[in-house]
Amino acid sequence: MFGTGLLKGLGVTLKHALDTFEDDRESVPDRYKGSLELGNNRRIIQQPIDQEGLLTIQYPEEKRLLPERFRYIPMLIWDSEKHEDRCTACGICAKVCPPQCIWIVRDSDENGKPVTRCSEFYIDAAVCMSCSFCVEFCPFDAIKMNHDYELAVYDRNPQLVYDMEELTVPLEYYAALWPTQYEEEQARRKEEEEQKRKQEEEKAAKAAARAAAKSAAAADESATAAKPKRSAAELQALAKERAAQRQAQAADGGSSDDDAATAKRARMEELKRKAQERARQRKLDAGE
Amino acid sequence: MTEATAVAEAPANDLGLEQDLADAVLGTWAEDTEPAFVIAPDRILDVLTRLRDASGYDFLSNLTCVDYQGYGGKLRADIDDRLEIVYNLYSTSRGGGSIALHVRVPEDDTIPSATSVYPGANLQEREVYDLYGVKFDGHPNLRRILLWDGFNGHPMRKDWHEAYYEEDAKPFRSRHPQGEYAFQEDKLPWAKNTTYPAGWDPDSWEQAVAYVPVSQAPQHDDGAHLDTESIVVNLGPHHPSTHGVFRMLTRVEGETILALEPEMGYLHRNHEKIGERNTWLMNMPFTDRLDYLNSMSNNWSYALAVEKLAGIEVPERAEYLRVIMAEFTRIVNHTWSIGFILNDLGALQTPALYAIEEREMILDLFEAVSGARMMCNYMRFGGVVRDLPEGWHGQAAYLANERLPRALDELDRMLTENEILRARGRGVGYLSVEDLISLSVSGPMIRAGGLAYDIRKAEPYGIYDRFDFDIPTLPNSDIYDRYYIRMLEAKESVRILQQALRDMPEGETLGGRGGYTLRAPEGQVYSRIEAPKGELGFYLASDGKTQPWRYHVRSPSYINLNALGPMSVGYKVADAIVILGAIDIVLGEVDR
Ligand code: SF4
Ligand code: SF4
Numbered sequence: 001m002f003g004t005g006l007l008k009g010l011g012v013t014l015k016h017a018l019d020t021f022e023d024d025r026e027s028v029p030d031r032y033k034g035s036l037e038l039g040n041n042r043r044i045i046q047q048p049i050d051q052e053g054l055l056t057i058q059y060p061e062e063k064r065l066l067p068e069r070f071r072y073i074p075m076l077i078w079d080s081e082k083h084e085d086r087c088t089a090c091g092i093c094a095k096v097c098p099p100q101c102i103w104i105v106r107d108s109d110e111n112g113k114p115v116t117r118c119s120e121f122y123i124d125a126a127v128c129m130s131c132s133f134c135v136e137f138c139p140f141d142a143i144k145m146n147h148d149y150e151l152a153v154y155d156r157n158p159q160l161v162y163d164m165e166e167l168t169v170p171l172e173y174y175a176a177l178w179p180t181q182y183e184e185e186q187a188r189r190k191e192e193e194e195q196k197r198k199q200e201e202e203k204a205a206k207a208a209a210r211a212a213a214k215s216a217a218a219a220d221e222s223a224t225a226a227k228p229k230r231s232a233a234e235l236q237a238l239a240k241e242r243a244a245q246r247q248a249q250a251a252d253g254g255s256s257d258d259d260a261a262t263a264k265r266a267r268m269e270e271l272k273r274k275a276q277e278r279a280r281q282r283k284l285d286a287g288e
Numbered sequence: 289m290t291e292a293t294a295v296a297e298a299p300a301n302d303l304g305l306e307q308d309l310a311d312a313v314l315g316t317w318a319e320d321t322e323p324a325f326v327i328a329p330d331r332i333l334d335v336l337t338r339l340r341d342a343s344g345y346d347f348l349s350n351l352t353c354v355d356y357q358g359y360g361g362k363l364r365a366d367i368d369d370r371l372e373i374v375y376n377l378y379s380t381s382r383g384g385g386s387i388a389l390h391v392r393v394p395e396d397d398t399i400p401s402a403t404s405v406y407p408g409a410n411l412q413e414r415e416v417y418d419l420y421g422v423k424f425d426g427h428p429n430l431r432r433i434l435l436w437d438g439f440n441g442h443p444m445r446k447d448w449h450e451a452y453y454e455e456d457a458k459p460f461r462s463r464h465p466q467g468e469y470a471f472q473e474d475k476l477p478w479a480k481n482t483t484y485p486a487g488w489d490p491d492s493w494e495q496a497v498a499y500v501p502v503s504q505a506p507q508h509d510d511g512a513h514l515d516t517e518s519i520v521v522n523l524g525p526h527h528p529s530t531h532g533v534f535r536m537l538t539r540v541e542g543e544t545i546l547a548l549e550p551e552m553g554y555l556h557r558n559h560e561k562i563g564e565r566n567t568w569l570m571n572m573p574f575t576d577r578l579d580y581l582n583s584m585s586n587n588w589s590y591a592l593a594v595e596k597l598a599g600i601e602v603p604e605r606a607e608y609l610r611v612i613m614a615e616f617t618r619i620v621n622h623t624w625s626i627g628f629i630l631n632d633l634g635a636l637q638t639p640a641l642y643a644i645e646e647r648e649m650i651l652d653l654f655e656a657v658s659g660a661r662m663m664c665n666y667m668r669f670g671g672v673v674r675d676l677p678e679g680w681h682g683q684a685a686y687l688a689n690e691r692l693p694r695a696l697d698e699l700d701r702m703l704t705e706n707e708i709l710r711a712r713g714r715g716v717g718y719l720s721v722e723d724l725i726s727l728s729v730s731g732p733m734i735r736a737g738g739l740a741y742d743i744r745k746a747e748p749y750g751i752y753d754r755f756d757f758d759i760p761t762l763p764n765s766d767i768y769d770r771y772y773i774r775m776l777e778a779k780e781s782v783r784i785l786q787q788a789l790r791d792m793p794e795g796e797t798l799g800g801r802g803g804y805t806l807r808a809p810e811g812q813v814y815s816r817i818e819a820p821k822g823e824l825g826f827y828l829a830s831d832g833k834t835q836p837w838r839y840h841v842r843s844p845s846y847i848n849l850n851a852l853g854p855m856s857v858g859y860k861v862a863d864a865i866v867i868l869g870a871i872d873i874v875l876g877e878v879d880r
Pocket of ligand 2: 098132135136
C-alpha cells in the first residue's frame with residue numbers, strides 16, 4: 001500500500017526522537033555516566049561501544065577520552081632520571097619524515113667535532129602530517145607522539161614552528177600519555193642497559209687486571225710512583241657524573257632569575273599537571 | 289630494441305593475436321615483474337580492438353604515461369623514446385589478471401586516441417595530455433583537465449620543477465646535520481615568476497564553456513507560445529551537495545540537461561609528483577589523503593603493489609587484520625554514501641546522521657588501533673604497523689555481530705521502501721551496464737547494473753578467497769539500485785568481518801624488509817583492489833632506487849566520472865545532483 005514505507009521510516013525517526021527525549025529528561029543523562037568530572041562543567045567523556053545512539057560532546061567544556069595511540073605532533077623526551085635529552089642528533093627522524101618538516105642542527109664540541117647531541121631541533125607543526133614515522137624509526141626512543149591537539153595560533157610562522165624547548169617534555173609526561181608502550185619500552189631498555197653494563201664491567205675488569213699487572217711491574221721498577229692513576233672505568237663514571245651535573249643545571253635554567261628559566265619551569269609544571277590529568281583519565285578508562 | 293622483429297612472433301602469440309597483427313607487437317618488457325607487450329604506435333587501435341572483440345578484454349582499467357628521461361635502470365638502456373603510454377586491460381566476464389600494453393612515444397609526439405575503442409579512456413587521456421603533454425589523435429575533447437589553460441609546462445615530466453623546488457629526491461640534504469631550512473614564506477616566488485605557455489595571454493583568454501554549442505541545441509518548431517532557449521550553467525564549484533570543490537558544466541534547456549561535463553582540479557596537488565620525490569615508505573601516509581574516507585583500503589592497495597614489486601611476504605595475522613580494516617572501512621564508506629545520496633535527494637541530514645552513527649564507533653576503533661580516525665597510516669610493506677590494543681577485538685566483535693547488523697537493518701527499514709526515495713530514484717540516471725563497462729566504470733555502480741564483477745572474487749588478493757560472501761547485484765542501473773546496492777554490500781562486509789574476527793590467528797603482524805630504506809627491484813607493476821568506491825589501482829615503476837620512478841594512482845572516483853555526463857543527459861538539474869552523489873566521489877581522490 002502506498003505510504004507504508006514512509007510510515008515505517010517515520011517510525012524509526014520517532015523511536016530515535018523518543019529515546020533521546022527520555023535520556024535528556026533524566027537528571028544524569030546517559031552520556032555523563034562513567035565520565036570523568038573535572039569540575040566547572042568540564043568533563044572527559046567516552047561513549048561505551050554498547051550504548052545506543054550517539055553522544056554529542058559539548059566541546060570545549062567536554063572532551064573525548066583519547067586512546068593511548070592517538071598521534072598528533074611529536075615531542076622530544078627529556079630523560080628525568082638521567083637528566084639528559086634522549087635525542088642523539090642521529091637524524092633518522094629527519095630522514096624518514098615524509099613532508100620533511102624536521103630539521104636538526106647537530107652540536108659540536110670546542111674543537112668543532114660533532115657530538116651526539118643537538119643544538120637545535122625544529123618541527124614545523126603546520127607541515128607535519130602526524131604520520132608518526134619519526135617515532136617508529138627513532139632508535140633511541142627520543143621522540144614520541146604528543147596528544148595535545150589544541151594548538152591554534154594566529155600565525156603559522158613562527159608560532160607553529162616548534163623549537164627544541166617547546167618540543168621537549170619530561171619522561172613522566174610521556175609515561176602518563178602512553179602507559180602501555182612506556183612500560184614495554186622501559187622493560188626493554190632496562191634489559192639492554194643491563195647487558196651493556198655487563199659487557200662494560202667485563203671490559204673494565206679486564207682493563208683493571210691489565211692495569212694492575214702493569215702497575216705492579218712499574219712498582220717493581222721504581223718505588224717512586226706518582227699519585228695513583230684512576231682506572232678507565234672510574235674516569236668514565238666521573239665524566240658521566242659531571243655531564244649529569246651540567247645538564248641538571250641546564251634544566252634548572254642556570255641562573256635563577258632568568259625569565260626564560262621561569263617560563264620553562266612554568267611549562268614543565270603545566271606538563272606535569274596535564275600528565276596527572278591524563279593519569280586520572282586512564283584510571284577512568286580502566287574502570288577504576 | 290634492435291632485435292624486436294626477431295622476437296615479434298612469440299609475444300604476438302602470447303597475446304593471443306593472429307598473424308596479421310604479429311608485426312604490431314614489438315616485444316615484451318620487464319619480464320621479471322609484470323611483463324608488458326610493447327606495441328607499435330600506429331597499430332595500437334588495431335590491437336586494442338582485437339583484444340576487446342576477440343579476447344574479451346572489455347575493461348580498460350588503467351591508462352597512464354611514464355617519462356623515462358634520465359632513467360637509471362638497465363632495462364631501458366638503449367631506448368630513445370622518452371615517454372611510454374601504459375594500458376592495462378581486464379576481462380569482466382572471465383576475471384583474472386591484466387594484459388599490459390606499452391606504446392613508446394618520442395617527446396611531443398601524437399598517438400591515436402583509444403577513446404574510439406574504449407570511451408572510458410576519455411578522462412585518463414586528458415590527464416596524460418595535461419600532465420605529460422602527449423597528444424591523442426581523435427580524442428573528442430582534448431583539453432587540460434586538472435590544471436588550467438594558463439599553466440606553463442607539463443608537471444609530471446621529469447624536468448619540470450615545482451615552486452620551492454629543492455631536490456629530486458627525499459630526504460633533502462638540508463635537514464640534517466646542518467638544519468638549514470629555508471621557509472617558504474621567505475621564498476615566495478608568486479607574482480614575480482608566474483609564467484604562461486608561449487603565445488598565451490592572460491588578458492585575452494576566455495575559458496571554453498560551450499560544451500554543446502548553441503547551434504546543436506534542439507530546435508523548437510512545434511509552435512509553442514513560450515519558446516525556451518538553452519543556456520550554459522555552471523553547477524559549482526562547490527554546492528552540488530558539496531562532495532567537494534567540483535564543477536559541472538552544463539547546457540540546460542529549462543530544467544533539462546542537454547549536456548554535462550565534469551570540471552575538476554581544484555584540489556590538485558600533484559600527488560603523483562610528490563610520490564616520485566618520496567621514498568617508497570613515505571608515500572604511505574600520503575595515500576591516506578586520497579580517498580580520505582577510506583585510508584585503510586588506500587594503504588592496503590599501495591602496500592600490495594609494493595609487496596608485489598619487491599616480493600615481500602605478509603604474515604597470516606596481518607592478512608586478517610587488513611581484511612578486517614578494509615571491510616570496516618567499506619561499511620563506513622557505504623553508510624556515508626547512503627546518507628549523502630539521501631541528502632542529495634533532499635532528505636536533509638536525518639538519514640545521513642542516522643547512517644553515519646555507527647561510523648563514529650568504527651572510527652573510534654581505527655583510532656585505538658592506528659592512532660588516527662581518518663588518516664590511519666596503518667599498513668606497512670609486509671603487514672601492519674601495530675597489533676591490536678587490549679580490548680579491541682571484543683569491541684570489534686560486538687560491532688560486527690550485534691550493533692552493525694542491527695543498525696543496517698534499521699537503516700534498511702527506514703529507507704528502502706520509502707515511496708519518495710523510490711519515486712525519485714527509480715529509472716533516474718540509467719546507463720546500461722555495457723556502457724558503464726566501456727566507460728571504465730567500476731565498483732558498486734556496475735553491480736547495480738547487474739554485473740557481478742568484484743575484484744575480491746574476480747582476482748582475489750590478500751586472503752579473500754577464504755571467506756564466504758556473495759556479490760550482490762541489482763538489475764536496474766538507476767539511482768535507487770545504486771543506493772540499495774551499497775546497503776547490500778555493507779551487509780556482506782559484516783559477514784566477512786564476522787568470519788575474519790572469528791578465524792584470526794595469533795602471531796606476527798609485520799614481516800621484515802619493508803623499512804624506510806627499501807629499494808624495490810627494477811620493474812613495473814600494476815596492482816588493484818576492490819576499494820569501496822571501485823577499482824583502486826597503483827601503477828608503480830622502479831629503477832631500483834629508494835624512490836619510485838613512477839607512482840600512479842588509478843582512482844575510482846576520477847574514472848567513474850566518465851559516466852557522469854552520459855548518465856545525466858535528459859534528466860533534470862535536481863537529478864544530476866543525485867546522479868553525482870550516487871557515483872560516490874571524493875575529491876581528494878579525483879584531483880590527486
Ligand atoms: S629524535 Fe631520535 S631519530 Fe631523531 S635525531 Fe634524535 S635520536 Fe635520532
Ligand atoms: S609525525 Fe611524520 S610528518 Fe610529523 S614530524 Fe614525524 S615523521 Fe614528520
